[in-house]
Amino acid sequence: MKDGALKLGETSDSPQETKTGPESSALFRSLGWVGAGRAVAAAGTLARYAVFARLLSPYQFGVFGAAMFVLDLLTAAMDPSFDNALVQRKEEVGPFLDTYWVASLVRGILTVVVLVCAAAPLATFFRQAQAYRVFWAIAPLALLRATQSPAQVALYRRLEFHVSFILVTVELITSFAVGIVAILLWRDWRGLVAAATAGQAARTALTYWYFPYRPRMRFNLQRARQLLSFGGWVSATRLLRFLSQQLDNLTVAHLLGPRSLGDYQMAFRLGEMPAREFAQSVSLVSFAMVPRMNDRASRNRLFVITTVAIATVGLVYTAVMFRWGEPLVELALGKQWIGALPPLRLLCLYGLFQGVLILARSFLDGLGAPSSSFSVTSIRAAVLAITIYPATAWYGAVGAAGAGLFSVMVPLPVTWMLFRRASRS
Numbered sequence: 001m002k003d004g005a006l007k008l009g010e011t012s013d014s015p016q017e018t019k020t021g022p023e024s025s026a027l028f029r030s031l032g033w034v035g036a037g038r039a040v041a042a043a044g045t046l047a048r049y050a051v052f053a054r055l056l057s058p059y060q061f062g063v064f065g066a067a068m069f070v071l072d073l074l075t076a077a078m079d080p081s082f083d084n085a086l087v088q089r090k091e092e093v094g095p096f097l098d099t100y101w102v103a104s105l106v107r108g109i110l111t112v113v114v115l116v117c118a119a120a121p122l123a124t125f126f127r128q129a130q131a132y133r134v135f136w137a138i139a140p141l142a143l144l145r146a147t148q149s150p151a152q153v154a155l156y157r158r159l160e161f162h163v164s165f166i167l168v169t170v171e172l173i174t175s176f177a178v179g180i181v182a183i184l185l186w187r188d189w190r191g192l193v194a195a196a197t198a199g200q201a202a203r204t205a206l207t208y209w210y211f212p213y214r215p216r217m218r219f220n221l222q223r224a225r226q227l228l229s230f231g232g233w234v235s236a237t238r239l240l241r242f243l244s245q246q247l248d249n250l251t252v253a254h255l256l257g258p259r260s261l262g263d264y265q266m267a268f269r270l271g272e273m274p275a276r277e278f279a280q281s282v283s284l285v286s287f288a289m290v291p292r293m294n295d296r297a298s299r300n301r302l303f304v305i306t307t308v309a310i311a312t313v314g315l316v317y318t319a320v321m322f323r324w325g326e327p328l329v330e331l332a333l334g335k336q337w338i339g340a341l342p343p344l345r346l347l348c349l350y351g352l353f354q355g356v357l358i359l360a361r362s363f364l365d366g367l368g369a370p371s372s373s374f375s376v377t378s379i380r381a382a383v384l385a386i387t388i389y390p391a392t393a394w395y396g397a398v399g400a401a402g403a404g405l406f407s408v409m410v411p412l413p414v415t416w417m418l419f420r421r422a423s424r425s
Contacts, residue, residue, distance in 0.1 A: 039277070040165065040168055040172065041168045041277070042274070042277040044168075044169075044172035044176070046270075046273070046332075047176075048179065049266065049333075050332045050333060051180065052179060052195075053266065053332075053334060053337055054333065055187070056187070056192070057336060058259050058260075058262030058266070058336065058337065058339070058340075059258050059259045059262055060188050060189045060192070060262070061192070061262035061265065062257070062259055063128050063131045063134050063258050064134065064189040064192040065249065065258075065261055065265045066123075066134070066253050067137070067189075068138065068196070069246055069249055070115065070135065071111065071138050071141065072246065073242060074111045074142070075107070075111065075145065076243075078110060078111065079239075080103055080224075080227070080228060080235055082096070082099070082100045082103060082150075083100070083150075083153050086153040093153060095220075096220075096227060097150045097151055097213060098216045098217075098218035098220070099219050099220045099223045099224050099227070100150040101150045102218065102219040103219070103224065104148075104150065105147060105215075107146055108143045108146025109143070111142040112139045112140075115135045115139045115142065116136055116139055119132045119133070120132050122135055123135065126258065127253070127257040128258045131189065131258075134193065137190065138193055140197055141197045141200055144197065145200060145204075147204060147215075148203070148207045149204075149208045149210075149211040149212070151207075151211035152207045152210070163210050167207070171199040171200065171203040172199065174199045174202040175196065175199030176195070177198075178194055178195055178198035179191055179194060182195060237373050237374040237377050240374065240380075241377045241381075244380040244381035244407060247385060248384065248388050248400040248404050249264065249265060251388045252264045252397060252400050255392050255393060256396060256397065260339075260396070264340070264343055264397045266340045267341070267344035267397070267401070268343075268347055270329075270344055270347075271345075271350060271351050271401075272347060272348075272350060272351030272354060274317040275311075275314035275351040275352045275355035276351050276354060276355050278309070278355065279310050279354070279356070279358040279359050282309075282359055282362075283359050286302070286359070286366060287365055287366045290367055296423055299363070303360075303419065307356055307360075310356055311352060311355075313352075313355075314348070314349070314351055314352025314355060317351070317352075318345075318349055321344060322345055325345060329344070342397065342398045342401075343397045343398050343400065343401035344401075346404075347405070350401065350404050350408055353412065356412065356415075357376065357408055357411065360376065360416075360419055364376070364419060367422040372421070372422055376411050376414060379410060379414060380407050380410070381407075383406060383407040384404065387403040
């Protein structure tokens with residue numbers, strides 16, 4: 001086995017790790033690695049977009065963004081969430097990996113078929129009929145995502161998040177290097193597709209290095225049903241979560257076209273980034289740690305502390321963007337992106353409240369209450385579905401940002417109530 005590779009089926013469930021001391025040590029050590037990985041991802045993504053945005057127009061970003069939206073939607077709709085189910089299992093997961101890999105491969109192939117066959121009507125819907133080939137170009141990315149080593153669930157089971165840091169770093173470096181060359185060569189959306197594909201190819205290859213696995217075409221229906229008993233709720237939640245996060249992009253693309261979509265997506269990425277990245281770092285660790293914490297008071301204290309930290313990060317960033325947003329956007333992206341500023345200010349607040357919801361869902365899932373997480377996401381998706389179209393039609397991208405902000409504020413009281421109930425059970 002290669003250096004750094006993780007053994008399958010090993011967990012951190014030994015008796016000595018159920019005590020408070022080792023748990024706290026594991027939590028902060030894991031959080032440190034996850035935080036470093038998310039910080040590198042955020043900084044690298046910001047730097048990449050700053051460079052790419054100066055070389056390409058918002059229209060080209062909008063064309064690429066529409067294709068990525070469809071790819072992500074198909075992935076979310078067909079994802080059985082076997083990975084989450086395996087993380088939660090206390091038994092050895094090795095016998096389940098073949099079933100997991102075959103299911104992922106089938107999902108990837110189906111995604112490619114849809115992208116290729118529906119390219120023209122999709123391009124018409126997104127008001128970019130002349131750029132329909134972007135949906136063909138993005139298809140290989142679907143297969144690369146689907147064929148990562150299923151054995152990488154060991155990363156979460158053993159809390160070995162230093163490997164995640166390496167994967168993120170390599171993916172960003174590869175994406176940036178290939179993207180620069182491709183954008184200078186083609187000067188359009190093809191450079192963005194090449195960057196995303198190259199980065200994912202590097203990541204997929206590394207998953208087999210750190211998590212060795214020999215693919216086998218073996219699918220066990222009984223084992224798949226066992227995984228779906230937990231993963232089914234997570235899958236439904238992921239799909240609703242995707243819709244609750246992406247209905248605004250869909251509406252902006254359809255009503256306003258790729259130029260406005262490019263501005264809005266840039267504003268979205270910049271607005272949600274600090275609070276979301278911090279929340280994702282904490283949630284990755286809390287999801288794995290909460291099932292091992294037997295003390296309810298400690299869980300509640302951890303939830304409150306991390307929520308306050310996320311809110312603080314979000315409020316500081318919001319204040320900065322309201323005060324110095326215009327010069328910062330011009331400095332980072334260029335004057336052609338100043339149209340992103342009005343929705344950006346609202347989306348900073350969106351990132352704050354979304355971060356709190358991300359954290360809460362990780363605690364609910366970790367406590368074995370995926371149905372509660374589904375309920376929270378359902379409320380959020382319903383609110384956005386009701387408000388997004390009229391808000392965008394009346395107020396453009398600012399209206400879309402306002403609808404998104406409203407959708408993450410409404411579920412907060414229900415989320416707190418469900419967390420308290422799950423924590424008591």
